Amino acid sequence: MGRFRRTLAVCALVLATVAGTAGWAAGDVQTAVTGPPPGTAAWTADHVLGRRLPNPASTAPALVARFFTGLTAAQRTALAERHPLVVGGLDGAPPELRYTANDLALTAGRDRELARAADPEQPTGVRRQARKRAAAYDRLLTPGRHVLAFDPRGRGQVAEVYGDLRTARRIAVVVPGSDTDLASYDAAADMARDLRAEVIRLAPADHPAVIVWVGYTTPVGVGWDAATGHLAEEGAPRLLRFLDGLAATTRPVAPPSVFCHSYGSVLCGAAAHRLTGRQVSDLVVAASPGMRIGQAGQVPVGARSRLWATARDATDWIRRVPPVELFGLGHGADPADPDFGARVVSSDGAQGHTGYFTPGTASLRNYADIAVGHYGAVACAHSASDTSEDCRHGLH
Template identity: 60%
Template sequence: MPVLRTTARRSKRTLITAALALTVVAGTGGWAAGSAQKAVTGPPPGAAAWRADHSLGLPLPDPATAAPAEVARFFGSLTDRERHALAARHPLTVGNLDGVPVTLRYEANSLALKAERDIRRARAADPAGTLQDHQEARKAAARCADLLRPGRRILAFDPRGRGQVAQVYGDLTTAERTAVIVPGSDIDLATFDRSNDPYGTPAGMATSLRAQMAADAPHTRTAVIAWAGYTTPVGVGPDAATGRLAEAGAPRLARLLAGLAATEVPAPTVLCHSYGSVVCSLAAPGAGRGAIADLVVFGSPGMRRDTVAELRTTAQVWAARDASDWIGDVPNVELLGLGHGEDPTDPVFGARRVSAERAHGHTGYLAPGTDSRRNFAAIALGRYGDVR
């Protein structure tokens, strides 16, 4: 009987979603709130020049094919002088190449940001440019300058497309407990740490999570990575309703996680917000066994899987959704490429449900004083008995 009820429920939801999809397709105006994005894929920028570099008298690992463990072994075989020379010659490649020592990536990304800042400043003063060109260039230069502020540890920086960035909060080289924040829609280089709606940004979520971890375990060394390393959907449009951008972003997340393991960073708790949970679902199998300690999804539209078992991960999977989150009104099925499937907070999915009391809306899960923030910190600290 339970199986029959579940089947009937899914059939009903499928019919509802089918009607919704047909309505949207027929009206087309339903997609007007979002625009299609071109995903940034492939190896880090500058890969061609990197491959052509024979200054060390041996081939450099191919950024497109070398596994992070292979990259880590290669850099481990170099002298300090050789490592720094590669970072200076190829900052964009070294700064985005998973498996490179963490501190060397910080150094390379600082160089890449300075170069990009100078390029943008020159464009802002170019008399051949339009007023709009100058304004956009000044904004981009200011963004780079902000990321260069003392104390910021930039683990990745890619200026292509809308721009991608990852920042580390804490000392990743000595951390005992780590976490990675994977954001949802409308996040890029410009919105990574915007001041409005801070807990809807990877920077704001990472800062808040680490503050809670520090309050709960002041003697534990922690680090949290705010990762905006994939092309996210913009608005509520077809990109947000399909898996296209998640499929493009998942290999990038999988490589990040494999790179952390290759550089001996403790397996992180990966916290996936909204559309980010779709990315995490597709990345989990490719990250490697043991690369993820715990997988936490919150405000999820679905993970394009029907059960936890289909995620093919050794990580414990947790799910949270607050009562006021509009994502709860999204039908949890996948049909004709639209929708993301089963609700991860539904018992049939098999994840451990996490309380999100006092959280408000779609982006309030890591706001101070919420059950979800305390629960997420407890999971990241491995204090499972404290999770409500």
């Protein structure tokens, strides 16, 4: 009876968290965008080359890369012009071709939204939303930006590259969390830009590239979606396929480091069971509500791969999230807890839930050191059971 009461008490705590604490907003339930890119049916029915095109739903990115290698430049360009949404979102397609295709898709999308915004037959709210979306598309069309993926469905998804994937010897991927979509994308992009600036400072000869990947449907606010793992489970295969595409089209000296922020760490936890050392070298979580994993040893990311957690800042509201998972609610153990078994790095200087990528913080310096493999320079979090030697043990 005592154990049952304790379980009910923890359950009540989780439900109270979901219902909202002071300053937390209730969230809308989201329908995850899944499956191949829009336009896939027209793509698979197209015989312009006299042969079948690779099925975006089933063809492995390595085979997609091989297919494009066998095409002429004119054939690749023709496919991008005929099917911009498919080519722009096709993992395994050449990055430069995807940039071109996504510019075409964004331009067409912007023009459609501007037409809706100018249509007097449309309700005022629809016209207002169309103007906002057109403005978001227009920002992504700024010269010099490199959009690696774009999906207009739902609230909109996007991935962008900072740097040159053709010459990058080091690649990092940032996976943001709740409330990130096409409209709010710039906050996540700032994380990637700040990380790249720090990595360039450390290792300019590596020509580092940082990708911000918003390739899944994120929760809105802190509500049911944020407290459950269903959006993470739906998004995990998309992240895995994206990483396979990077492995097939880039040649860094080591697999990418993946940095997962907030609910993004729940998604990374859902993907971790299927990650390989070829897809990722380091998995780093920050501001994590949990990964739905009991211990770091349950993450089979390969013998050479490492799992890192960021010490939670005292002003980060995520500290109020109970480290439990019951009846599908909550995300389990805190990855920054020494008992979890991850290597815990310092976050000195960070403030709040989004401050871990801020220039001048210990966390951002640590992320840059991890991204370039300077493990001996990582500053570890200090507690009674976590010393610098333990944090970097076995790393060279």
